[in-house]
Amino acid sequence: MDALLLARLQFALTVGFHFIFPPLSIGLAWLLVIIEAIGWKRNDESYIMLGNFFGKILGLIFAMGVATGVVMEFQFGTNWAEYSKFVGDIFGAPLAAEGIFAFFLESTFLGLYIFGRNKVSKGVHWFSILMVAVGATISAFWILVANSWQQTPAGYVIRNGRAELVDFWAAVFNPSTLPRFFHTFTASLISGAFLMMGISAYLIIKNKELEAAKKSFRLALIFGLIVSVLEVFPFGHEHGRQVARTQPEKFAALQGLYTTQSGAPIALFAVPFDNPPELKAPIEIPGLLSWLAFGDINAKIKGINEFPREEIPPLFLTFVSYHNMVLLGMYFIFITALGTYFLWKKKIWDKKKLLKIYIWSIPLPVIACQLGWIAAEVGRQPWIVYKLLKTSEAASITVSAGEILFSIILFGIIYLLLFALFLYVLINKIKHGPEPINPKEATL
């Protein structure tokens, strides 16, 4: 296999595996900010207990995120040296800013949050989880700045054979940064909500610390419904409108629009084929795509046929991952709305089957995140920086295919082991359930 393909595989593997954890920890951290605040202000024992319980789970997920994230900070240099040289003047800045403004904050305060419960005042302890959540969110922001710059570069000139920064704020707030940040951040909140909801549902079914579990379930459910709705409208919608304007070939690939047309339809279902570009067995709603993207059912949208053959992304993968992400997004709204309805009717606690569905839904938002990310990155191909640098020109020259194969196998084995252990320890922690607090400690 050639070194370029291997380098891409390695990047997909390491980022994909890493990206399982940050959405969960961002979402869980914000929910813990709420839980710890209630526990502190009302001195409510069950919330303190929940804080302890979910705090430990956050610690585990966070450790996995840190462990797998280290690879990312170095991998641009090791595997993508030519890319690093080309974009270093711009791309390094958000990474460094992430370290300075976010990593330090979340890592330092996570230690204080997990180990400092009885060492600092309750206010400082709450402040520490707040800083973890804020830090994790800022971290997501800077990473999305860097990645969005690859999608829609701005604030640069090409000079000395590389992209040089001329306007920092234009690069930071490039056309896709904010839509992509809100979209991804809200996806993280959904991931955290479904995690807490599923774990709480398990505790309810197993009749463990029932009173506390019902509280965290209710919180996560309502929170989950709100963010699931926000994710689709306005954030998903806005992001889609932005892609339609800034990366038309990616938009066409996502939507399966292979010929330019006015009154373009939304494809609800179809099987896409790459060569020649064709949707088989499509179920479509005419005009809806034009209306959603440009507010006019007759608007003309460019199809894949408008672009040079060598500049269009892989069609199958882009279409399929995007559509499954959307499908999951709809499911999140449906399942949280259903739960909220039964909660309102005071019937939810008897719906054991529904509660079980929430347990099995825990991984779905993480899968949606992965699909969205695949759609975003594959949809940008063949470019590593849109219209500026091709992926094929970006890999390290001095690293051989053998070396990359070695590191893929190395990471593959370690990640597999880590993931198995992670699940084992996580499930153990959940089965163990929250530890009751003795009254003496609660007043400390």
Place this chain on the structure above:
Amino acid sequence: MIDLNTIWFILIAVLIIGYSILDGFDLGVGIIHLFTKDEHEKRININAIGPVWDGNEVWLLTAGGALFAAFPVVYATVFSAFYLALMILLTALILRAVSFEFRGKIVSDTYKKIWDYAFGIGSLLIALLLSVAYGNILKGIPINESRIYSGSFFSLLNPYALIIGLTGVSLFIMHGAIYMTMKSEGAQLQRMIKWATGSWMTFIVLYIIATFFTFFYSGYLFEGMTKNYLFWILFILLLLSLFYIPIGLKSQKYFLSFLSSSITIAAAFGISAVSLYPRLVPSSIDLNFSLTAYNASSSQYTLNTMLIIALIGMPIVIAYTIFVYRVFKGKVIISKDSY
């Protein structure tokens, strides 16, 4: 007036020194952990660094990010040149990071032992690989005119780099042992003092040998040093802090000993940085091909923007880091929140 390139040369050095001082003791404790037998003492080790190691490691990540931002050519050239070594380093960092979380989670002695080794060997590998990598930088690596590296993984394992590697490892062990004198009590404390003095002597011997070898391998590093006042300041600081360590340990001033050991690290690294300047990566083919703070840097605009980010961000980072260390100061007490 110091120019931006020089400021960034200094800032990268400061980030590496910050990492070596802070995560340095984590690594030292990890290496000592390999030789710790008693379960209670092992838990003291882990919990001594448990609340802080994560924040400490961020110094390495930030150094990586800052290197990317300020000197992208160095970031790209060195990291792709040291490919396999870095992959092993990353593996070690991953295993160490999860070892704390996983170790105490299953009641089984074999399982615990595996994670003890992951923590210990992981720490040893990190300390050794980073020091060997730095040894190679001091020696110079084969990069040609067009900045292409022409060495191999095994050419990185040369005698000179290995000596620097061992010197670094002994320094981290000393630093870790001294950190543990602040955190442990009784028999463990006495053992840590022995570890500290033993590694202190080893470090001094290795440092002298390494200096001697440097004359032969990269004599140019000494050029102009006798006239450089910064070199003399750092050199005197190195001597004073090294000299104080055994005195501090004997008079039970463990915090001051730790401070001295931190100054030792800063001074020892500072001296090498002063002799490298303005080169970041000397070329062993021809010194003229070296990557320097001037020919490998980002644009002035980026360096300036990054400086503003660093000046806003780092004081805040240092403030809350000190705050958190103060919360966890003193001997380790094992509680139900502990690992």
